[in-house]
Amino acid sequence: MADLATRARTLLDLHTAPEILTLTNVWDVVSATVVAGTPGVRALATASHSIAATFGYEDGENIPLELHLDMVGRIVAAVDVPVSMDLEAGYGDAGETVRRAIEVGVVGGNLEDQMKPLDEAVAAVEAVVRAGRDAGIDFVLNARTDAFVKAAPDADRGELVAEAVRRGQAFLEAGAPVVFVPRLVDREEIAAVVEGLGRGRLTLISVPGASLPARELQELGVARVSTGPFTQRVALTALQDAVTEMVAGGTLPEGTRPLN
Known part of the structure; x- marks a missing residue:
């Protein structure tokens, strides 16, 4: 496995490449x-929600950090990306927390601002950098703003875009290479945030049934798209569907591959 500095530089380069990561x-x-x-995969991200669920914890830092880091360290040791x-x-x-994550081989990470006062959120970004x-x-911080996550259902969309840009610009100035805006799925709103932050600076999460395809996000200037807890839900959906078929008198699905 490449050394930490090389892996970090590789991850940063993947975020700044012309094609979406x-x-x-x-x-x-x-x-x-x-x-x-899987062919084409160049890096991985962990999902805190999914790791917490694996151990029976609710999301939101309820899983002890030591247990969380132990699983992430096992993941790092098992792959070459x-x-x-x-x-x-x-x-x-x-x-x-980032210092400890780096010790187990992590070279990038998401950090939520939880809409804390901007000076506090910026200080956290600076501490990670x-x-x-x-x-x-070159730790690749994907600085997350919860402008859309914490918004009221009737919030003015233009104001949400402006706040995401305001906070994102502050995080970029503090040293984060990219800014993560979850629940941003509308094409025009994505374009507006890209305009405010610059091309290759915005990262998003793909939401089933709501998000644009990755190729279209690339055209809009998005740097990265991830899957969050939804990949675990894809796996669990397949599991439940298989169990339902078995209980109904059927069999496991054809084409099941020996991936473990």
Whole structure:
């Protein structure tokens, strides 16, 4: 496996390449090895929601950090591609959490702002960037703003776009290479945020039945699209469908592959 600095640089280069980076979120070693072994996959991201669910915890930093890091470290050790970790909101100390994540081989990560006061959110971004610099790597921070996640159902959409751009610009100025805006799915709103942040600076999550295809996001100037908890839900949906068929007197689906 390449050294940390090389993996970090590879991950950063993938975010700045002309073609969009598609990151599938994984939650354990077998999901990681299956995804990493799929042709065309160049990097992985972990999903905190999915890892927490694997151990029976609710999302939102309810899984102990030690347990979370242990699983992420196992994932890193099992694959030969760069791994980005969902850091949630940093577990109370974003810089220290990233330092520990780097120790297990992580070279990038998401960090939620949870719509905290902007100066606090920027300070957390700066702490992450500093932790990467202290470790001698270009840690690829995907600075997340929850402008859309925390918005009221009747919120003015134009104001949400403006706030996402305002916070995103501050995160970029603080050293984050890209900004993550979950629940941003409308084509015109995506275009407006790209215009505000610059091409190759915005990352999104693909939402089943709502998001644009990756090729169209690339045309709009989006740098990266990931899958969050939805890949685990895809797997669990297939599992439940198979069980339903068996209980009804059927059999497991044809074409099932020995991927483990």
